[in-house]
Amino acid sequence: MAGYLIRRSLQAVPLLFGISLIAFVLLQAIPGGPSAAYRGISNVTAADLQRIERELGLDQPVFVQFVKWLTKFVQGDWGVSFVARRPALDMILERLPNTLLLMGAALSLSVVVSIPLGLLAAVRQYSVVDNLLTFLSFVGLSLPVFWLGLMLIVIFTVILRVLPGGGMGPPGVEADLPTRIRYLVLPTLTLSLVSVGFFTRYLRASMIEVLRTDYMRFTRARGIPDRTRYLRHGLRNAAIPYVTVVALHIPDYLIGALVVETIFSWPGTGRLFWESAVRFDYPVLMGILIIGSVVVILSNLLADVLYGVVDPRVRLD
Amino acid sequence: MALGGLIVLILILAGSILGPILSPYDPVTPVMSERLQQPTLAHPMGTDELGRDSLTRVLAGGRISLAIGALATLVALTIGILVGAVAGYAGRWVDNLLMRLVDVALSLPDLFLLIFASALLGPSFMTMVIIISLVRWMNVARLVRASFLALREREFIESARAIGASPLRIAGLHLLPNSLSPVIVAGTLGVASAILAESTLSFLGLGIQPPASSWGSMLRNAQAQIFTSPWMAIFPGLMIFLTVIAINFVGDGLRDAFDPAGIQRYRGSRASVKAALFADRPPLHGGPTSMAESVAVAGPRLRSRD
Numbered sequence: 122m123a124g125y126l127i128r129r130s131l132q133a134v135p136l137l138f139g140i141s142l143i144a145f146v147l148l149q150a151i152p153g154g155p156s157a158a159y160r161g162i163s164n165v166t167a168a169d170l171q172r173i174e175r176e177l178g179l180d181q182p183v184f185v186q187f188v189k190w191l192t193k194f195v196q197g198d199w200g201v202s203f204v205a206r207r208p209a210l211d212m213i214l215e216r217l218p219n220t221l222l223l224m225g226a227a228l229s230l231s232v233v234v235s236i237p238l239g240l241l242a243a244v245r246q247y248s249v250v251d252n253l254l255t256f257l258s259f260v261g262l263s264l265p266v267f268w269l270g271l272m273l274i275v276i277f278t279v280i281l282r283v284l285p286g287g288g289m290g291p292p293g294v295e296a297d298l299p300t301r302i303r304y305l306v307l308p309t310l311t312l313s314l315v316s317v318g319f320f321t322r323y324l325r326a327s328m329i330e331v332l333r334t335d336y337m338r339f340t341r342a343r344g345i346p347d348r349t350r351y352l353r354h355g356l357r358n359a360a361i362p363y364v365t366v367v368a369l370h371i372p373d374y375l376i377g378a379l380v381v382e383t384i385f386s387w388p389g390t391g392r393l394f395w396e397s398a399v400r401f402d403y404p405v406l407m408g409i410l411i412i413g414s415v416v417v418i419l420s421n422l423l424a425d426v427l428y429g430v431v432d433p434r435v436r437l438d
Numbered sequence: 439m440a441l442g443g444l445i446v447l448i449l450i451l452a453g454s455i456l457g458p459i460l461s462p463y464d465p466v467t468p469v470m471s472e473r474l475q476q477p478t479l480a481h482p483m484g485t486d487e488l489g490r491d492s493l494t495r496v497l498a499g500g501r502i503s504l505a506i507g508a509l510a511t512l513v514a515l516t517i518g519i520l521v522g523a524v525a526g527y528a529g530r531w532v533d534n535l536l537m538r539l540v541d542v543a544l545s546l547p548d549l550f551l552l553i554f555a556s557a558l559l560g561p562s563f564m565t566m567v568i569i570i571s572l573v574r575w576m577n578v579a580r581l582v583r584a585s586f587l588a589l590r591e592r593e594f595i596e597s598a599r600a601i602g603a604s605p606l607r608i609a610g611l612h613l614l615p616n617s618l619s620p621v622i623v624a625g626t627l628g629v630a631s632a633i634l635a636e637s638t639l640s641f642l643g644l645g646i647q648p649p650a651s652s653w654g655s656m657l658r659n660a661q662a663q664i665f666t667s668p669w670m671a672i673f674p675g676l677m678i679f680l681t682v683i684a685i686n687f688v689g690d691g692l693r694d695a696f697d698p699a700g701i702q703r704y705r706g707s708r709a710s711v712k713a714a715l716f717a718d719r720p721p722l723h724g725g726p727t728s729m730a731e732s733v734a735v736a737g738p739r740l741r742s743r744d
Contacts, residue, residue: 139542147555263683265634267641267654268675271661275668286664376549383642384661394550395642398557406554413547 122429129425133418140414141194144407145187194411200404204397209404213390213412219289220389223381224374226305227312232367235317236356239324243359244351246329254321261318266377270311270384277307287386308385315377316370323366328359361432368424372417440691443684450681454504457497465490465498466649476669483673487663492656492670496677499651504681506566506652507633513571514632515625518578519614525579526586527609533583540576548573552635556644566645570635578624585617619696623689630685637678653678 181189193200199210242251278286285304290296296304331337332355340350379391386392390409397405429435453460469489477484483492525536555569589595590613598608639645640654648655653674660670 135538136542136545139538140545143542143546144554147558259683259686263630263679263686265637265675265678265682267638268657268671268678271657271664271671271675274664275671279665279668372547376547379549379553380638380642395553398553398644401557406557410546410550410554413550414545417545417547 126422126426129422133422136418137411137414138191141191141407141411142187144410145183145190148403148407149183194407199408202397202402202405204400204402209408212393212405213408216388216390216393217412219387220375220378220382220391223305223308223312223378223387223389224371226309227315227377228367228371228374230309230313231315231317231320234313235320235324239321239363240328240351240356242321242325243328243332251325254325258318258322261314264314266311266315266380267384269314270307270381273307273311274384287384289388308381308387311384312374312377312381315373316367319370320363320367324359324363327362328355331355331359334358361428364431365424365428368420368427371420371423372413375413375416439687440694443687443691446680446684447688450500450677450684451504454497454500457494457501461491461494461497463491463494465494465651476667484667484669486656486659486670487667492673495651495656496653496673499646499653499656499674500677500681502563502646502650502652503633503636503654503678506563506570506636507629509567510570510574510632510636511625511628513567514574514628515578515621517571518575519582519621521575522579522582522584523586523609523614526583526590527605527613529587529590536579537583540579543573543576546573549635549638552639553642553644556639561639561644561647563646566636566639570632573635574628574632578621578628581620581624582614582617585620586613589613589616623693623696626685626689626692630682630689633678633681633685 190200197210199208199213201207202209202212205212238254242254245251274286277284284307285291286307289304290301337350337355340354345354375391378387378389379394381387382389382392383395390412393405394409397403397409457465467490469485471489475481475485475489481491481493483496485491486495521536521540525533551573552569555572556565559565559569586609595608595612598612603612636645637652637654637657640652641658643655643658646652646655656674657671660667660674663670
């Protein structure tokens, strides 16, 4: 297991190298180069621009810049934000817990909702409930996240006035736990939609396969009550591929979080990324892009590892 | 379901194309006397903050959104087929190199990359087509490569080789047509995901720029007015939703038509289920369609008819 983890992590290194190279090359493709943020500001003269480019090392060959940037990046020096004039890494780390909170809440909600629904649909295959759930899953798969967010704001904030439509708490006040939870509700609901339909369909399909196996037929022959059969014998086996699929979908929550954070003014990394993109703040952009890629790679690894954990028959080596 | 989807899709397409003929209003000229009106008979979807008729703008936006969706998917399919075909036919180090490239491309969270690229290159119609296609080709490349690998050793390819057909002829005339059905399904669903990508970018202000309209950018305007004119947020989003769900139904129908055996292929050993799950790793992006796509290529089908 440890050997497997080490080998998989080592495999991620060239992947990350390729990703940072792509991001870096893309930066060079900006019309005006990475210092474009300073161009067009009225009190920045051509001499200032040259000085800035020299300070940032932008007058050196691209390859040299890349090596220098990468060396610093690995050492934790992610550059200074052009806009906030603070280390990019600090800015990102400040916001990261908020994003993780939102992702964690939404992912948990999706799982908690999809397990009973998926089970119900599988056990009552082709019933009215199953067909309804099929239709709802299709609806869920096709709803744009940002539109759902806006509709929830319209319903719960504008019309019913029961839930706040943005932020993490009332501005300027240290909020207590119930207030914080109230602010978390709408963003979590919106974000959980990202995969709940898919999770439900997946668990249903997986459970239907399990229900058709000989050992499930045998549990019935033994006279075990249905409830126990479904939960103890059925779900446990159906959950094996389900867990993997959930892990594989973690990046979708990161991406969805970006959209949700911009709608609900949630101060997370996604919103920071968007703000930085609008302002050409590229040290921050690069940092978050790489963190995002690490999340993708880690969730792939997690999916593989979890597969081995929940199913002892699978050996990872 | 698939037929219903097709009808809805044709209606939306026809409405968008015929928009200028159907609507008496201009989609971009402000009419300040008619700002922020609620839906009425004269303006079935109301008017926006500059007094422009929302229905007219929805139809105009539909032209842009659908065009970007279709064009980006075409470009993505072309790149994907080329890369997949070269990798699957050439094999060895070429295959290895191209597939590592696919791995790298799949490891970038695509909405982040889209925002990054759109902000850097400057948002425009062509930028959108190019960057969306650049984050959507990997899936097709893997599908084409996989079926090329599977077909390469079959007898009919061997016989084509034996009678001296050139590699280009074998790849283009024998391998490719036999690899197309999963590509067509992925392509259909790809249009939905491209439309979602476009509207997400436009919603974030990094896509279609004013005064031109797209469903996403209309929702962006609507968000600014959400406390005074909440109805503005309803219709553009409804159009995105209807278009995407219609395409998903059509794609689902196509999959059934092409591949009645469905999940049977992936059954058998756990290892093969796992291989299928990981080999056809769906593209990641903001829109929920990624899930539909992953169902299409990897997992159990949304509608298992077994």
